[in-house]
Amino acid sequence: MPIVEAVDGTPIGRRVFLGLAAFGVSGIVWGSKAAGLMEHLLGPIAIKDGSGLLGLLPTGRFRIYSVTGQLPNRAPADWRLDVGGLVDAPYSIGFDELLAMPSVDLTKDFQCVTGWRVPKVRWKGVRLADIIDRAAPQAAVAALEFESFDGAYTETLTLEQARRDDVIVAYELDGKPISAAHGGPVRLYVAPMYGYKSLKWLQRITLVAPPPRPGFWEQRGYDVDAWIGRSNGRSDAPA
Ligand SMILES: Nc1nc2c(c(=O)[nH]1)N[C@H]1C(S)=C(S)[C@@H](COP(=O)(O)O)O[C@H]1N2
Numbered sequence: 005m006p007i008v009e010a011v012d013g014t015p016i017g018r019r020v021f022l023g024l025a026a027f028g029v030s031g032i033v034w035g036s037k038a039a040g041l042m043e044h045l046l047g048p049i050a051i052k053d054g055s056g057l058l059g060l061l062p063t064g065r066f067r068i069y070s071v072t073g074q075l076p077n078r079a080p081a082d083w084r085l086d087v088g089g090l091v092d093a094p095y096s097i098g099f100d101e102l103l104a105m106p107s108v109d110l111t112k113d114f115q116c117v118t119g120w121r122v123p124k125v126r127w128k129g130v131r132l133a134d135i136i137d138r139a140a141p142q143a144a145v146a147a148l149e150f151e152s153f154d155g156a157y158t159e160t161l162t163l164e165q166a167r168r169d170d171v172i173v174a175y176e177l178d179g180k181p182i183s184a185a186h187g188g189p190v191r192l193y194v195a196p197m198y199g200y201k202s203l204k205w206l207q208r209i210t211l212v213a214p215p216p217r218p219g220f221w222e223q224r225g226y227d228v229d230a231w232i233g234r235s236n237g238r239s240d241a242p243a
């Protein structure tokens with residue numbers, strides 16, 4: 005059994021694999037902290053138990069990830085988004101105010117860097133560009149930092165990436181409010197990039213001069229520019 009480094013620097017080895025086998029194949033196991041982190045380190049893996057191969061990871065639907073192993077739950081009425089940093093007009097916005105802003109609909113495949121993909125997911129939300137403009141960013145701003153109310157996950161985008169029409173602050177997924185599991189009430193959706201850019205449980209956006217503090221997965225070796233690659237049949241990267 006190979007020993008690999010977990011994201012916190014501790015080795016993952018036989019113990020975790022045995023633990024996974026004990027869980028068997030369930031939806032839950034892929035939402036668990038160890039499994040989610042391991043999948044992100046190793047890519048999709050087969051699950052085995054004493055009777056042999058139980059199966060590969062399911063495809064065609066979302067897997068729920070949370071690096072904390074928890075799914076934080078916040079009612080829309082208790083949710084706020086703070087927008088600040090190098091801006092002339094920092095603000096805090098509630099859920100109803102967000103819904104009152106002009107909205108956009110996007111239908112796109114959702115692609116995790118570990119290989120799974122969900123075709124034709126419908127999202128609704130507010131263009132991140134509109135959220136940015138409302139804060140009156142100063143000339144020095146070149147990047148954005150995002151924080152989750154899970155207390156752990158962070159992400160970044162350059163200002164240019166953040167201003168794209170297909171980058172939104174989303175509050176509906178497939179025609180329904182975004183569930184707590186999927187990062188509701190409000191998450192980021194960065195259509196042209198791998199799923200790890202689409203931070204769940206969004207609570208704060210900070211406009212900064214470069215370089216931004218790297219996001220959770222970027223600190224662990226992932227590309228900061230996470231354009232979905234040609235190997236996956238599409239590239240939304242600028243030419
Ligand atoms: N707060 C938070 N956001 C996150 C993650 C996470 O663990 N925590 N995982 C990311 C990754 S790697 C992917 S592929 C997507 C998965 O979204 P889903 O859990 O709704 O399927 O969320 C992204 N945003």
Ligand SMILES: [Mo]
Nearest residue numbers: 116117199200
């Ligand atoms: Mo992912």
